[in-house]
Amino acid sequence: MRAVGVNRFGGPEVLEIVELPVPEPGDGEVRIRVAAATVNPTDTGLRVGMRIRGDKPPPYVPGMEAAGVVDAAGAGADWQPGERVMAIVLPSGSSGAQAEYVVVPADSVARVPDGIGLAAAATLPMNGLTVRLALDLLALPPGSTLAVTGAAGAVGGYAIQLGVAEGLRVIADASPADAELVKGLGADVVVERGPGMVAAIRQEAPDGVDAVLDAALIGGPVLAAVRDGGQVAAVRPFGAESERGITVHLVWVGEYLHAGDKLAELAALAAAGKLTLRVAAEMPAEEAAEAHRRLEAGGTRGRLVLTF
Secondary structure, three states, X not given: OEEEXXXXXXOHHHEEEEEOOOOOOOOOEEEEEEXXXXXXXXXXXXXXXXXXXXOOOOOEOOOOEEXXXXXXXXXXXXXXXXXEEEEEOOOOXXXXXXXXXXXXXXXXEEEOOOOOOHHHHOOOHHHHHHHHHHHHHHOOOOOOEEEEEOOOOHHHHHHHHHHHHOOOEEEEEEOHHHHHHHHHOOOOEEEEOOOOHHHHHHHHOOOOEEEEEEOOOOOHHHHHHEEEEEEEEEOOOOOOOOOOOOEEEEOXXXXXXXXXHHHHHXXXXXXXXXXXXXXXXXXXXXXXXXXXXXXXXXXXXXXXXXXX
């Protein structure tokens, strides 16, 4: 099978198409014929050698989310060949999502609702479950105020929409060019991103917000936007000491690897129009290097999707 492979670490130019054996599903596993797999910042980390798990040799295959069709199911896996599905994937050696076939635990999978294309579906599993986990950790009651940084990005957009769906007041940051987009995603208040963002949030929530979902990786400076005893959900290591009794949660989506039920709930919200699945561009797998260049250049809205 064809896969995007990393045989040596470095810039986008190290990505190549490699030929690998088609993996076989074991008990409780599903093999998916991948149609689409997204490119995320975690993939650029793998490419430079930051996110290699275990001691398997190269080539390493990136990719944490995919959509396609069930090709085969192992014993005890309640999936049928031909079903359209999406899945969260934890790359380990040659088992990343950016390949023609991937084997995943059966409970990492959810059906793709009718009316949703596979490229769009591929943008939901890892990014959507990251936000789902963050909100579950925060456990904010309806009426609470949530600030979202990096609101125009994939994680930020889902954070706005899931927060609104749960009855939260959402304050989101955006550049002037993205303000209309972020408002359209449902943010109650949009503040300008940049050095004045925290002060602008405090104008809208004088005592501080109940929580921040820090998708922009601002880190320590974002604490000033949070009320005493509030919370921060960080999607990368926070890198700063907390203060004023603020709880900082590290959101590691691998904790929801087996949360296919939660992924199915997200898919239902997307089918109902309550989550917007944003594809920035579809690109053939052979253009993986260019996808990495575009992602690292910044400004991508939605997810770049590799097709197989």
